[in-house]
Amino acid sequence: xxxxxxxxxxxxxxxxxxxxxxxxxxxxxxxxxxxxxxxxxxxxxxxxxxxxxxxxxxxxxxxxxxxxxxxxxxxxxxxxxxxxxxxxxxxxxxxxxxxxxxxxxxxxxxxxxxxxxxxxxxxxxxxxxxxxxxxxxxxxxxxxxxxxxxxxxxxxxxxxxxxxxxxxxxxxxxxxxxxxxxxxxxxxxxxxxxxxxxxxxxxxxxxxxxxxxxxxxxxxxxxxxxxxxxxxxxxxxxxxxxxxxxxxxxxxxxxxxxxxxxxxxxxxxxxxxxxxxxxxxxxxxxxxxxxxxxxxxxxxxxxxxxxxxxxxxxxxxxxxxxxxxxxxxxxxxxxxxxxxxxxxxxxxxxxxxxxxxxxxxxxxxxxxxxxxxxxxxxxxxxxxxxxxxxxxxxxxxxxxxxxxxxxxxxxxxxxxxxxxxxxxxxxxxxxxxxxxxxxxxxxxxxxxxxxxxxxxxxxxxxxxxxxxxxxxxxx
Numbered sequence: 145x146x147x148x149x150x151x152x153x154x155x156x157x158x159x160x161x162x163x164x165x166x167x168x169x170x171x172x173x174x175x176x177x178x179x180x181x182x183x184x185x186x187x188x189x190x191x192x193x194x195x196x197x198x199x200x201x202x203x204x205x206x207x208x209x210x211x212x213x214x215x216x217x218x219x220x221x222x223x224x225x226x227x228x229x230x231x232x233x234x235x236x237x238x239x240x241x242x243x244x245x246x247x248x249x250x251x252x253x254x255x256x257x258x259x260x261x262x263x264x265x266x267x268x269x270x271x272x273x274x275x276x277x278x279x280x281x282x283x284x285x286x287x288x289x290x291x292x293x294x295x296x297x298x299x300x301x302x303x304x305x306x307x308x309x310x311x312x313x314x315x316x317x318x319x320x321x322x323x324x325x326x327x328x329x330x331x332x333x334x335x336x337x338x339x340x341x342x343x344x345x346x347x348x349x350x351x352x353x354x355x356x357x358x359x360x361x362x363x364x365x366x367x368x369x370x371x372x373x374x375x376x377x378x379x380x381x382x383x384x385x386x387x388x389x390x391x392x393x394x395x396x397x398x399x400x401x402x403x404x405x406x407x408x409x410x411x412x413x414x415x416x417x418x419x420x421x422x423x424x425x426x427x428x429x430x431x432x433x434x435x436x437x438x439x440x441x442x443x444x445x446x447x448x449x450x451x452x453x454x455x456x457x458x459x460x461x462x463x464x465x466x467x468x469x470x471x472x473x474x475x476x477x478x479x480x481x482x483x484x485x486x487x488x489x490x491x492x493x494x495x496x497x498x499x500x501x502x503x504x505x506x507x508x509x510x511x512x513x514x515x516x517x518x519x520x521x522x523x524x525x526x527x528x529x530x531x532x533x534x535x536x537x538x539x540x541x542x543x544x545x546x547x548x549x550x551x552x553x554x555x556x557x558x559x560x561x562x563x564x565x566x567x568x569x570x571x572x573x574x575x576x577x578x579x580x581x582x583x584x585x586x587x588x589x590x591x592x593x594x595x596x597x598x599x600x601x602x603x604x605x606x607x608x609x610x611x612x613x614x615x616x617x618x619x
Contacts, residue, residue, distance in 0.1 A: 174268040176201075176252060181264055182229055184208050184221075195271065198250075214241040214249065224256055228265050233258050239272065251276055312404050317347045319364060319392065319399040322356045334407045336381030347403075351377040351386075363401055367392040374406070432507075432526035435514075438485075440466045440477045440522070449526065452507070454499040466524065471496030471504060472592065479581065479588045484513040484522060490583070497526065506530045572607045575600070579609065 170177045170190055176198060177190040186209050189201045210218050217240040224234050233256050243249045252269040259266045307314060313331035317324055324347050332339040335350050342350070348359040354377065366375050367390040374387035389404045426433055432449035436442050442461050453469050455461050461469075467477035476495050483490040489512045496504040508529045514521045574593065582588040590600040604610045 170266070170268070175271040176269045178204075178209065178254075178267040178269070179259065179264050180209055180225075180267060182225070184210060184225055187264060197271075197273070201244075212242050212244055214243050217241045225265070228256070228258070228262075231262065233265070240269075313406070315347070315403045315405065317360070317363070317401040317403055319360060319401060322346055322348060322360045325400065331405055334384060334386060334405055335379050336384070350380055352380050353378075360401075363388065363390040363403065364392055364399075366390055367401065379407075432524075432528075434466060434524040434526065436466050436522045436524065438481070438520050438522060440481060442466055443521065452497055452499065452505060452526065452528065454501060454503075460500075469498050471498060475588070475592045478591065479583075479585060480509065480511045480524075481522065482585060482588060483583055484511045488513050493581070494529065568607075571603065572609075575603055575607065575609065579604075 174190075175192050175195050177188075178186055179188040179190075181187055186204045186207060189204045191198050191201060204212060209221065213221060220238055221240055224238060227234055237253050237255050239251055239253045241249060241251050251272040253272055254267045254269045257266045257268065258264075307326065307328045310328065311330065313328065313334045315324055315327035315331045324342050324345055327339060327342060329339060332342055335342060337350075346356055348354045348356040351359070363375060374389050376385065376387050378384070379386055384407045387406045389406070391402050391404075392399055393402065394400070426446050429446060429448060432446065432452050434442060434445040434449050442464055445458065445461060450456070450458070450461070453461065465474075465477070467474045470476040472495060476493075480490060480493060489510065491510040493509045493511070495507060495509065497507045498504055506529045508527050510525045512523045514523055575589075578589040578592045579586075582592065586600060586604075587597060590597045593600065595603075601610070
């Protein structure tokens with residue numbers, strides 16, 4: 145070690161220090177001191193009396209120091225030990241991390257000194273835990289600042305996006321200064337200027353015959369009034385009549401007015417709320433909606449219909465016939481179109497919808513004939529009925545009941561008579577179902593069953609399914 149006053153030590157004036165005092169001096173000069181042999185065995189452990197956090201380390205003596213070092217510290221100590229074996233001692237301090245009982249870990253910065261004719265190595269260490277704790281606090285403080293900055297940036301991005309996308313004309317005005325802090329493009333357009341020119345300017349100067357102090361005070365009074373209403377003014381640049389609806393709030397110790405401005409153009413935008421609501425319902429509605437030409441060609445549809453048919457985009461279905469996606473194809477389409485044209489609408493028509501991969505989904509459809517234009521169109525609303533269809537009576541149960549009824553006839557009639565009777569029952573059920581699905585449209589029912597119109601009438605008479613009025617009409 146080097147120190148001032150070297151002549152004193154070199155002259156032999158230093159008295160011999162007794163071992164008991166020497167250990168006290170070494171422990172006082174460091175937080176922890178280790179005497180280590182060349183093979184890495186700990187010969188002695190000295191701990192400063194003022195350091196109580198280390199506890200009792202007497203069990204270290206006689207054991208390898210590597211047992212009490214973390215994995216990453218062992219190579220660093222081995223390098224110092226190898227250098228000591230070669231006859232030199234590292235002049236640089238080395239930071240080592242000790243571990244004990246698998247849960248106790250602490251960092252120490254050691255300086256190394258030869259001892260006893262270079263037979264042992266004294267390691268004088270300074271506890272780095274206070275430094276590590278301070279560094280950890282600084283890291284946590286930095287992380288907290290970064291999190292705060294990130295949250296602020298996120299809120300600022302939300303605010304900017306909201307202000308840019310909202311349709312209302314909005315302006316933020318400082319109560320103390322009377323200046324525009326921020327506004328969106330609709331507000332700038334309503335005032336007859338641009339956002340860049342208006343930010344930072346006096347709000348009152350954008351209106352005719354308005355003094356700053358009186359104008360801002362009037363806005364604040366209107367905002368805090370129980371019967372708050374609009375504040376009517378005239379824009380200076382374009383003479384627009386504007387109604388300001390103010391609200392006051394406090395931010396960062398400053399009162400700010402948020403002013404919603406309605407002008408003639410804004411009123412026109414808000415006049416047709418029904419159109420806006422219908423547009424949102426079409427785009428975000430749970431039920432599928434499709435508009436087609438009078439022949440069934442798809443003109444437009446919403447995302448719910450695209451989901452039902454597993455189509456990626458409107459272009460995949462636009463121009464195609466809706467019949468391509470119906471379970472009975474053109475038969476279903478003809479029934480829907482004819483009933484819609486005749487009655488103006490048709491409700492609760494049950495069928496199956498085919499997707500692009502051939503899977504079928506039970507649906508209920510309604511159609512409306514839109515004839516309020518030069519080229520009439522059809523509007524379809526399609527609802528997924530697969531859950532309702534699943535809880536209905538299983539076809540297997542019906543088949544089992546029919547089988548039991550047929551088996552009861554065995555023994556009381558010949559096979560030919562049994563087959564004839566069951567065929568008639570099935571035929572009658574099919575005809576009744578087709579007539580009900582087509583809402584008594586005989587032409588559509590005949591097409592659905594693959595029969596001629598005359599054959600269908602013959603079978604209707606056979607099973608007594610023709611009403612008196614229908615008979616008279618036929619006659």
